[in-house]
Amino acid sequence: EKGGWPSFMKKEISEEPEAVAKTLLGRSHDGAVTLPELDSLHDVLGEINRVVVIACGTAAYAGMLGKYAIEAWARIPVDVELSHEFRYRDPVLDGRTLVVSVSQSGETMDTLMAVKYAAQHGARTLSICNTQGSTIPRESDAVLYTHAGPEVAVASTKAFVAQVTALYLLGLHLAQRRGTLDGAHVAAQLTELQNLPDKLDQVVESASSRIAELAHWMSDTQSVLFLGRHVGYPVALEGALKLKELAYIHAEGFAAGELKHGPIALIEPGQIVFVIVPSPRDPSSLHPKVVSNIQEIRARGARVIAIAEIGDVAVVPFADEVIRIPFAAPLFEPLLAVVPLHIFGMELAMAKGLDVDQPRNLAKSVTVE
Numbered sequence: 001e002k003g004g005w006p007s008f009m010k011k012e013i014s015e016e017p018e019a020v021a022k023t024l025l026g027r028s029h030d031g032a033v034t035l036p037e038l039d040s041l042h043d044v045l046g047e048i049n050r051v052v053v054i055a056c057g058t059a060a061y062a063g064m065l066g067k068y069a070i071e072a073w074a075r076i077p078v079d080v081e082l083s084h085e086f087r088y089r090d091p092v093l094d095g096r097t098l099v100v101s102v103s104q105s106g107e108t109m110d111t112l113m114a115v116k117y118a119a120q121h122g123a124r125t126l127s128i129c130n131t132q133g134s135t136i137p138r139e140s141d142a143v144l145y146t147h148a149g150p151e152v153a154v155a156s157t158k159a160f161v162a163q164v165t166a167l168y169l170l171g172l173h174l175a176q177r178r179g180t181l182d183g184a185h186v187a188a189q190l191t192e193l194q195n196l197p198d199k200l201d202q203v204v205e206s207a208s209s210r211i212a213e214l215a216h217w218m219s220d221t222q223s224v225l226f227l228g229r230h231v232g233y234p235v236a237l238e239g240a241l242k243l244k245e246l247a248y249i250h251a252e253g254f255a256a257g258e259l260k261h262g263p264i265a266l267i268e269p270g271q272i273v274f275v276i277v278p279s280p281r282d283p284s285s286l287h288p289k290v291v292s293n294i295q296e297i298r299a300r301g302a303r304v305i306a307i308a309e310i311g312d313v314a315v316v317p318f319a320d321e322v323i324r325i326p327f328a329a330p331l332f333e334p335l336l337a338v339v340p341l342h343i344f345g346m347e348l349a350m351a352k353g354l355d356v357d358q359p360r361n362l363a364k365s366v367t368v369e
C-alpha cells in the first residue's frame, strides 16, 4: 500500500536507505561477511575462474557495478551481459564459470532462459533476487536475496541499491574465500557499506526539493545526457533509462571518456548534461579528468548539472548547478549518486503530468521473451 505517499515510486525512493540496511542485516559478524546461503557453493567459489553476470535493464546496471567491486576485491574476471544477448550467442561456459543472475522480480523471462541455458552448459548458477520463491531462484544452484521489500512502481529504484549491496557482499565473500583481501580490508569495506543507509537518508532529504525545482523548469526539455566515468558510468546509464521510461524523453548515458569519440557532436547550446563527479579526495581519483570533460562540454554550450561530493569546490566554477552527496569511498559513491537521478526521473514525469508508477508500454515484470 502507498500509505499516504502520492506514488509508489516516491515511497520506494524514500525506502532506498532501508533497502540497503535490510540487505546487509545479519550478513556480517566481527568484521567478516557471513552468507550461509552460499554454503552449497563453497567448493565451487574456490575453483571458479570467471563470473558472468546476466540481467536486464536496471538490474544489468547493478551488475556493472558488481563487476568493479568483484574484480577489485576478489580478482576474478567478471563479464556483464544482457540476458537476451548472452543466451543467443553460444557463450563459452564450463564448470569454472559462475553465472550470477540479477533480477528484482525473479520472473524476467529473458533472464530465466539465460540461467537455464547456463546450467545446461555446465556453469554453476547463483541468483540475486528480491522476490522470495520466484522462478529464477528456484532454477538456480543458490540464491542471495535482496531485502528491498516489494517494489510496485514499474521503474526500479530501491531494488537497484539493494542489488548493488548484494553484489558487493558477494564480492567480499569471494575475496574472503579466496584470500585476496585480508580481514582488515574486508572489515573496512563492510563499514563503508554499513555507513550507506545514513548517507542515503541525507541525500533523499537534501536533494529532493532542489531537484523538483530543476525538473519543473526542464519540463519542456527534449533531450538529456548523462556522463560518468568508472563507477559513475553505470549510474549515467541508469539515470538515462529512468528518464526514458518515466518522462518519455530522449536520454543517453555515456562514459565521459567516450565523448571525443563521437557523443560530443551532440552538444549544442542549452543541451542539459548531468555529470557524475567522483570525489576529489582519493589520490587516484578521476576527478580532474571529469572536470576537464565538463569544461569541454561547457565550452560548447552545455548546461551542466553536477552530482558532486559535499565540499568539492573545484567543480563549482564549471557547473550550472551542483547537487551534493556525502563523501564515500570510490566504489560506494554510485549508491549515493544514483538517488538524485531517481528523484529527477520521477519529478520530471510528474512535472509533465505523467503516471510515474505505470509508464506507458511497460510491465513491472517482463515474463515474455
Ligand code: M6R
Pocket (backbone or CB within 6 Å): 056, 057, 058, 059, 102, 103, 104, 105, 106, 107, 108, 111, 154, 155, 156, 157, 241, 242, 245, 364, 365, 366
Ligand atoms: O525484475 P527484473 O529485475 O529482472 O527486471 C529487469 C528489468 O526489466 C527492469 O530493471 C527494468 O529495466 C525497469 N523497468 C527499470 O526501471
